[in-house]
């Protein structure tokens with residue numbers, strides 16, 4: 001299949017920082033054939049998409065999410081998230097089954113697609129169901145099965161001496177085996193669109209012995225790591241009390257950073273720990289919207305970026321709007337640094353694309369529009385009133401764009417979303433089954 005996109009502004013996010021005002025992008029057999037001001041005469045497309053007035057970018061890469069967690073939408077906002085985390089969340093998650101996770105993931109993945117996302121980095125329970133949903137829709141996934149240091153039937157609980165984590169090595173071992181089985185059997189699935197990794201939940205929800213075991217298995221099976229890292233104050237305090245060190249120092253100490261690692265959040269880290277992240281080439285997913293929603297602090301990504309650490313962007317749970325995430329990242333970090341020109345539009349959209357690809361170790365294949373790379377492309381209609389007069393499309397998109405500007409989304413050379421329509425699945429059925437799963441969940445929540 002050959003597709004030709006004609007006449008749009010193209011920002012390839014390659015090494016040149018160039019944007020072509022009116023260009024041509026050719027796609028052949030799932031890969032980008034060329035990006036140029038003129039199409040080669042020899043290219044005979046099966047389909048031509050007229051992109052006059054559009055902006056063509058690499059698809060967004062959401063570096064940290066839990067697609068199926070949107071089953072809990074509406075139940076976890078405007079609350080003390082940190083408290084809820086230890087008292088309620090794990091008990092709620094014990095009520096999920098693979099079918100609910102499948103429909104939750106389907107709904108989340110369609111929402112992501114609608115927002116111009118082409119790759120999702122997901123960690124959750126029943127990861128096989130999420131991988132199936134992502135595969136069926138046609139998205140690209142970087143997926144892991146969540147591992148906890150306790151059984152969901154006996155989760156952490158607050159006591160008057162602090163949180164009792166109820167660590168249980170046998171329950172952990174079962175989860176580790178399941179996670180490794182998922183990661184080793186599903187890697188490269190869906191024609192290479194599924195990359196797997198190993199995903200311990202967070203630094204505080206497993207103990208030293210468990211992390212050492214995970215580090216060994218990750219090394220033995222050649223698996224990358226994705227985990228929550230220094231997201232909460234109580235997480236840092238727990239590691240400090242248990243180990244006498246910070247979260248990042250702890251991960252280095254247990255050998256987890258010997259493998260390529262992606263840490264989500266990285267809010268409560270000090271200068272010394274930022275240096276450890278740099279030394280071990282750990283990538284960070286900056287998730288400023290949920291961090292602000294939960295009244296946490298702003299992660300020190302300006303210091304991380306100064307040191308050359310790769311920082312991508314993630315939405316975390318419930319919503320998939322990467323454009324909003326990029327805009328919010330620029331704005332909140334300007335407040336944080338006091339610099340009105342900090343994270344200019346190009347740089348923050350680079351975090352949503354090529355830097356995100358690098359954070360997942362997939363930048364040889366995706367993240368920019370360059371010949372030979374997989375054709376993951378998002379086309380934005382800039383003729384809508386909110387983005388007119390479109391003098392500077394990249395700035396117009398970041399500051400004034402919204403989901404209504406997403407016109408066409410292509411993954412692996414296949415058009416998955418076009419003019420408001422999903423091309424691979426029956427969206428009405430997904431919505432119906434998602435809502436059905438939400439009510440089954442509510443039933444279990446309130447009758448357990």
Ligand SMILES: [Zn+2]
Pocket residue numbers: 064065066228264316317
């Ligand atoms: Zn998360």
